[in-house]
Every structure is written in C-alpha cells, then in structure tokens.
Amino acid sequence: MPPLLAALETGQEESFGPSSVKRFNKYWQLALNVICNSFYDLVGKQLSAGEQQRILLLSIFGPLYDDLFDDNILSHEKIETFTLNPEDHEPGSFKEYVLRKIYLLLLEQAPCREKLLQHMHQVFTWQKASLKQMQPGIEEEELYQITYRKSYYSILLFHSILDHYPSEAISEMLFPMAGLMQLTNDAFDVYKDIQNGIYTIPNHYLDYERIQQKFLHDVAQFNRSLAGLPFIPKAKGNYGITIHALHAMGWMALEQLKENTRGTGDCRALNMLSRKELVCDMDNFPQKLRWVKKVKQLANHQ
Structure with a gap:
C-alpha cells in the first residue's frame, strides 16, 4: 500500500x-x-x-x-x-x-x-x-x-471491479450477508455511535429479541441461498464459515447488549452505561471459544 x-x-x-x-x-x-x-x-x-x-x-x-x-x-x-x-x-x-x-x-x-x-x-x-x-x-x-442497502451496494461495487461479476442467484445471496455485516459493525460501534449522535438498529431499538429473530431469519436465508448454488460442497462450506465468522461476532455483541441493557427504557438511557458494558471484547480466550461455537451454529442454521 x-x-x-x-x-x-x-x-x-x-x-x-x-x-x-x-x-x-x-x-x-x-x-x-x-x-x-x-x-x-x-x-x-x-x-x-x-x-x-x-x-x-x-x-x-x-x-x-x-x-x-x-x-x-x-x-x-x-x-x-x-x-x-x-x-x-x-x-x-x-x-x-x-x-x-x-x-x-x-x-x-x-x-x-x-x-x-x-x-x-x-x-x-x-x-x-x-x-x-x-x-x-x-x-x-x-x-x-x-443499513442493508448501503452495505449491499458497497459490496456490489467491489464486485463490479472484478473480472467475474456474480450471477443473479449469488447477488441475491449477498443481500442478507451484506446487511448482517453492517448490523455486526453497528453492534460493535454502539458506544461510538451514541457519542456521535448516530442512530442505528442496535442503539435505537432496544428489543434485542426481535433484532435477533430478524438476524437468524437472514442467516437462514443466506444459508439456503448458498446451499442452492452450483459449486462444490467444500467450497460452499468454507465460504459460509468465512462469512459467518463476522456474523457470529455481531450475534455475540447483540447478546452482550441484550444482557447489559436489560430494563433500559430507551436509547437515551444507553448514555448511562460504560464503554465496557457497550463494547464487545473479543480478545479473551473464553470469548474466542464462544465465537468458534457460534460460527458453527450459524453455518448450520436453517
């Protein structure tokens, strides 16, 4: 570079x-x-x-x-x-x-x-x-x-500079994948976004059960689309693991937010929580073990 x-x-x-x-x-x-x-x-x-x-x-x-x-x-x-x-x-x-x-x-x-x-x-x-x-x-x-479309078109932009543009079926698969990637980013950035006055799904709508239901719905949609593509199973499995490695971190960040904001009435009350409570730390070993398990769970979710 x-x-x-x-x-x-x-x-x-x-x-x-x-x-x-x-x-x-x-x-x-x-x-x-x-x-x-x-x-x-x-x-x-x-x-x-x-x-x-x-x-x-x-x-x-x-x-x-x-x-x-x-x-x-x-x-x-x-x-x-x-x-x-x-x-x-x-x-x-x-x-x-x-x-x-x-x-x-x-x-x-x-x-x-x-x-x-x-x-x-x-x-x-x-x-x-x-x-x-x-x-x-x-x-x-x-x-x-x-959240979903901004991420989706950013990903398609990268595909547009490659020699081989994705088929319609792959493009459809990329939509839930892209949305979950941005949702993951937003879940990790809750503290920063609150400080900057930016409203996202994780910091503005505190019904994390509902957010996670939508999350799993989109994971299943991605997995079904991936399974239907005409590529070798090993390649599809590796691709799913790569993508869900990010999605799993988003899920864990949402889990932490759900636990630490329990009983919190609205997004303004999030200002009362510390950075440690709002930022998901992925560096410790037990957390990494939970992450590996969650990647496998998401890859097999239907």
Whole structure:
C-alpha cells in the first residue's frame, strides 16, 4: 500500500498520515479477504494481479468517499455530479484530488465502466440516505433498509471491479450477508455511535429479541441461498464459515447488549452505561471459544 499511496500523492503538498493508512488497511483487509477472495474461492477462481490492484485502489477510495459526506467537503449535489462525471470535477482539496485520480483509474481498468458507474451512484444514494440516521425520529423499517442497502451496494461495487461479476442467484445471496455485516459493525460501534449522535438498529431499538429473530431469519436465508448454488460442497462450506465468522461476532455483541441493557427504557438511557458494558471484547480466550461455537451454529442454521 505505501508505494501506491506515494504515487497517488505525487505533486501534492499533503500526504496521508498513519491514522489514514491504518483506516485504508482495515478497509482493504475486509474487502480483499471477506468480500473478494472468498467469493473467488467459492466459484473456483483466483484473483489476478490487476484485480488485486483495483481492490486496493477501491479500498482507499471508499473511506475517502465517505469523508465527502461526513466532513461536509462537498454538497450532496456536487458529490452526485462527481460520482456520475468524475472527469469534469475540479478538485478543491487533497482528498478530492486523490479521489478523482483513483476513480478515473478504476473506470479505465474496470471490466464494465457502466456497471461501476451504476453501483457508484447506488452507493451515493444510500450514503446520502444514511444521513437520516442523525434523526432520532427515524423509523425502524427505514433504518433497516438503509443499513442493508448501503452495505449491499458497497459490496456490489467491489464486485463490479472484478473480472467475474456474480450471477443473479449469488447477488441475491449477498443481500442478507451484506446487511448482517453492517448490523455486526453497528453492534460493535454502539458506544461510538451514541457519542456521535448516530442512530442505528442496535442503539435505537432496544428489543434485542426481535433484532435477533430478524438476524437468524437472514442467516437462514443466506444459508439456503448458498446451499442452492452450483459449486462444490467444500467450497460452499468454507465460504459460509468465512462469512459467518463476522456474523457470529455481531450475534455475540447483540447478546452482550441484550444482557447489559436489560430494563433500559430507551436509547437515551444507553448514555448511562460504560464503554465496557457497550463494547464487545473479543480478545479473551473464553470469548474466542464462544465465537468458534457460534460460527458453527450459524453455518448450520436453517
């Protein structure tokens, strides 16, 4: 990653600091191993050098694109214009310069320019919609829709830069998978999101029994879709384990929240709980054992 960042920074007075590099690397590890490499293992293919380079580029692009919204770098109208017509955009900041440079490279190298543009605009649409999560009155149904679709189109965006785009059946399987991944992230970020005034399913609707019922429903839907795909059983089993390794952590975080918020009336009362009570610690050995068991349970859930 450092050589690529150095190339992207060429000619600019600014550069990315250690915290940005750490952020890019975390995004890249998830994209490479969980989204792209596991998909290719499932379908019996290997990532080419060109595909790996595009995954790395998009892993830098993603967090910077989020910053356009979160840091109010551009108006929503200008972000949409940039998303649809990056060639015409004149960067007004270092981040915009790097974003435009990466975007043009991806559009040049992607197997289908139009599919990449289509998914980028879908990412824009749901990224913009996610700003409603700053509103305490957001309805549960809309919150679920934003949570699942924002994650789903972000995953499809990565698939659009690969040489082999998923079939319709695989795309359908990816929807519950993506939603549960974002729900997992939200369950781990409850403390941080409360501090930042962001409303998510785990911190806004405290009926964890209901959340877990929906969670298991989507796990079963994912497992059924995976079982129906025309790939060798071992590959499907390995893929399921990889995906549920993340989902299982989400389940455990929800379990901890359910236990520690028992009797809590609303999301405002969560402010009274400590960080230790709200953040799921996965580092101790007993917790890791519970995690391994939960991965197996989810992989076999029907």
